[in-house]
Amino acid sequence: MTARKTAAPVPPAAAVAQDAHWAATRERLRARTRPVLKLTICDDDAAKQAVNxxxxxxxxxxxxxxxxxxxxxxxAACRKAATALADAQATLEAASIELRFQALDRKTYKALLAAHPPTEEQAEEGYEFNVDTLGPVLIAASSLDGITEEDAxxxxxxxxxxxxxxxxxxAFGVQRTERMDLGKG
Incomplete structure (x- = not known):
């Protein structure tokens, strides 16, 4: 005997269109941006130590x-210390390079993974893709600062x-960034 599957009920489009809450929620969902991660690079140890x-x-x-x-x-000493910290942080920021990476859409990310299959050795080690060939491509694709594959x-x-x-x-981490809280209620 085969079990019959029934489709989940779909509310009528007119009812959904009239529901202001759902309409607003849909707009917010459509307006979401993909996650961005920043990588800050600073070779000035004196600036880092000054901030600390x-x-x-x-x-x-x-x-x-x-x-x-x-x-x-x-x-007065506290105010002076706060100013000194702000100045040290400004110096550190000026000495730093900030790179930004944005998550790719799901289809693009999956296509990149598929285009870089693991070597036999990597597959035996459990890898699902070739990190050596995918790395520069993913860095370039997710860079918001124009990093090229050659640069990467x-x-x-x-x-x-x-x-x-x-x-x-x-570059990999931003692809796995989650901004959801399941069970929140």
């Missing part, structure tokens, strides 16, 4: 104000292993 030191100093001055809220000198391949070859992995992981 300024953060510590700002926290110490905040603690001092908390202990003695009536102390005007502590409040060069970065992956020339940078240290950890930095190359970080670049590659950012």
């Amino acid at each position: 030191a300024a953060r510590v100093n700002e926290q110490l001055t905040k603690d001092a104000v908390e202990r003695t809220p009536e102390d005007g000198a502590a409040k 391949a060069g970065y992956l070859d020339d940078w240290g292993p950890a930095e190359g992995e970080r670049l590659l992981n950012t």
Whole structure:
């Protein structure tokens, strides 16, 4: 005996069109943008250390104000520390390179994966694609800053292993970014 499958009921289009809540929800769903991840690169260790030191100093001055809220000198030191932190962060930002990557639409991502099948060795190790050939293509395809495949391949070859992995992981990571909360209610 075969089980009969019944289709889920579909509300009449006219009823859906009249439901303002659903219409607004549909518009919000259509207007969603794909996720973006940023990778910040800074070779200026002094700028990074200055920000860390300024953060510590700002926290110490905040603690001092908390202990003695009536102390005007502590409040002035706290304001000065906040300004120093802002200045250090501005210096760090100026010394940094920010790369942005956006998730591809599902069909494009699946097509890229299919176009780069794993080698026999990679397949035996459980890979579903060839990371060596897909990496530069995915980085270029998801870059919002115009990174080319040639640029990406060069970065992956020339940078240290950890930095190359970080670049590659950012391009892959944005494809797997979830902004949903199932069961929220």
